[in-house]
Amino acid sequence: xxxxxxxxxxxxxxxxxxxxxxxxxxxxxxxFEYTTLRYLDSLNKVENLCQTINDFSGEARPLIFxxxxxxxxxxxxxxxxxxxxxxxxxFLTPLExxxxxxxxxxxxxxHGPGPDKHYEHRMDAVNYxxxxxxxxxxxxxxxxxxxxxxxxxxxxxxTCLYLAMQYGVYxxxxxxxxEDFELMRLPDILAKRHAQLFGLSITAxxxxxxxxxxxxxxxxxxxxxxxxxxxxxxxxxxxNRIATCDVTQRSVEEIATRILPHLHLP
Amino acid sequence: xxxxxxxxxxxxxxxxxxxxxxxxxxxxxxxFEYTTLRYLDSLNKVENLCQTINDFSGEARPLIFxxxxxxxxxxxxxxxxxxxxxxxxxFLTPLExxxxxxxxxxxxxxHGPGPDKHYEHRMDAVNYxxxxxxxxxxxxxxxxxxxxxxxxxxxxxxTCLYLAMQYGVYxxxxxxxxEDFELMRLPDILAKRHAQLFGLSITAxxxxxxxxxxxxxxxxxxxxxxxxxxxxxxxxxxxNRIATCDVTQRSVEEIATRILPHLHLP
Numbered sequence: 001x002x003x004x005x006x007x008x009x010x011x012x013x014x015x016x017x018x019x020x021x022x023x024x025x026x027x028x029x030x031x032f033e034y035t036t037l038r039y040l041d042s043l044n045k046v047e048n049l050c051q052t053i054n055d056f057s058g059e060a061r062p063l064i065f066x067x068x069x070x071x072x073x074x075x076x077x078x079x080x081x082x083x084x085x086x087x088x089x090x091f092l093t094p095l096e097x098x099x100x101x102x103x104x105x106x107x108x109x110x111h112g113p114g115p116d117k118h119y120e121h122r123m124d125a126v127n128y129x130x131x132x133x134x135x136x137x138x139x140x141x142x143x144x145x146x147x148x149x150x151x152x153x154x155x156x157x158x159t160c161l162y163l164a165m166q167y168g169v170y171x172x173x174x175x176x177x178x179e180d181f182e183l184m185r186l187p188d189i190l191a192k193r194h195a196q197l198f199g200l201s202i203t204a205x206x207x208x209x210x211x212x213x214x215x216x217x218x219x220x221x222x223x224x225x226x227x228x229x230x231x232x233x234x235x236x237x238x239x240n241r242i243a244t245c246d247v248t249q250r251s252v253e254e255i256a257t258r259i260l261p262h263l264h265l266p
Numbered sequence: 267x268x269x270x271x272x273x274x275x276x277x278x279x280x281x282x283x284x285x286x287x288x289x290x291x292x293x294x295x296x297x298f299e300y301t302t303l304r305y306l307d308s309l310n311k312v313e314n315l316c317q318t319i320n321d322f323s324g325e326a327r328p329l330i331f332x333x334x335x336x337x338x339x340x341x342x343x344x345x346x347x348x349x350x351x352x353x354x355x356x357f358l359t360p361l362e363x364x365x366x367x368x369x370x371x372x373x374x375x376x377h378g379p380g381p382d383k384h385y386e387h388r389m390d391a392v393n394y395x396x397x398x399x400x401x402x403x404x405x406x407x408x409x410x411x412x413x414x415x416x417x418x419x420x421x422x423x424x425t426c427l428y429l430a431m432q433y434g435v436y437x438x439x440x441x442x443x444x445e446d447f448e449l450m451r452l453p454d455i456l457a458k459r460h461a462q463l464f465g466l467s468i469t470a471x472x473x474x475x476x477x478x479x480x481x482x483x484x485x486x487x488x489x490x491x492x493x494x495x496x497x498x499x500x501x502x503x504x505x506n507r508i509a510t511c512d513v514t515q516r517s518v519e520e521i522a523t524r525i526l527p528h529l530h531l532p
Binding site for chain 2: 003011012013014015018019022023024026027028029030038039063067069083085087088090091092094095098099101103104116119123126130155157158161162165166251252253254256257258260
């Protein structure tokens with residue numbers, strides 16, 4: 001039987017989804033059925049939710065994770081026949097005491113309402129990543145906080161986009177080509193930007209697997225070609241003392257956060 | 267004086283940053299200085315952190331928000347001379363009771379370690395968004411969970427990328443052009459995909475402001491042109507009964523989460 005889980009927010013729900021999933025991932029043997037309710041910003045909406053939950057006739061009371069901020073809404077929610085994890089209430093009261101300040105009870109501000117002060121910067125970084133993807137243009141490389149290199153399909157593009165979207169990092173990426181592997185030399189345009197370079201490493205087996213999905217049974221996807229590229233690029237990284245991260249078993253979020261300490265901040 | 271704030275995680279730190287920022291955004295009159303420490307996954311690392319904090323000589327004890335999962339690491343951290351908000355500890359014990367199951371104490375699983383089961387899907391959606399951006403190709407529109415339309419620079423591309431990256435949504439976007447506004451008709455390729463369409467609305471003033479940054483003093487960025495496009499597109503949306511979201515004051519996270527209920531799931 002699946003336990004019902006509600007993620008409830010007066011805003012985007014991104015925070016409560018993240019913490020809720022993180023907590024429940026500690027119970028991997030159990031099955032959960034998730035529902036996210038966003039923008040629950042009126043007494044009426046919270047009351048309707050309580051009604052729905054109280055009408056719920058399953059055997060196990062549902063779990064509710066909530067980042068509702070407003071005290072009235074939280075009080076209303078607490079009446080629901082469920083196990084309630086009030087992520088705001090739990091911490092706001094002690095925070096008020098420590099900081100000796102009243103919380104403003106404004107609606108969630110993490111991902112809204114409205115663009116944060118960092119916002120224009122993040123969006124500009126996204127545009128930068130799109131424009132400076134895969135060496136399309138190299139005119140703006142000086143502006144890069146980081147230039148990712150790595151074999152084709154090692155995840156350079158999504159990593160750049162994530163760095164931009166989440167952290168406002170100006171991330172470019174540049175593809176190494178057959179010629180670079182043969183000459184075993186970084187292209188001039190990269191060699192003179194050593195401090196900005198960061199290399200993605202991956203096993204030949206994983207690279208082969210990813211490329212096979214893209215271009216099945218091609219020379220490009222063959223294990224032989226992947227082994228060759230992975231070997232050559234490993235030597236290039238070492239000889240040029242380029243910081244690297246193994247991406248084989250890592251998500252784009254993990255790769256991005258492992259790159260953060262290496263940013264070339266002007 | 268700025269209060270020192272530490273976000274501490276055994277994994278990417280994305281969750282603890284989100285919840286911490288959300289809580290502290292309720293105290294907008296105060297100033298905080300943030301430090302995120304990621305991949306703090308050994309007693310040694312936590313001990314070093316405690317040392318640093320205990321050596322800290324400021325007047326106010328720092329705030330620590332932590333999503334450390336391992337009990338030993340949490341116990342060690344609790345010795346630091348700081349106000350500790352243990353986001354896992356606070357909820358794992360009651361969860362264990364309610365679920366009648368021992369938490370696994372595995373390291374954070376929200377954004378790692380390793381790709382989640384949803385991961386390939388999310389990355390495929392990112393590739394889809396890149397390939398189906400701005401009407402570059404229309405061959406794959408049938409596959410779209412949503413097709414965003416809206417004036418140029420209203421945020422279609424970053425919204426598609428966010429939907430893909432965060433939620434694995436296949437989001438395409440298609441630019442309306444001068445001719446569509448003059449004929450006041452949806453292009454055929456969109457008209458026959460009504461269920462997938464979603465319109466972004468924006469005020470002429472904001473559109474003008476965004477375009478001015480891009481192409482200062484151009485006809486394209488002029489308030490007159492923006493007013494014309496915004497008016498015509500509004501009529502197009504209404505006449506074709508297209509679901510819309512006003513993006514003027516909204517972040518890409520807010521726009522994306524407001525689109526989620528409108529997905530055209532096959």
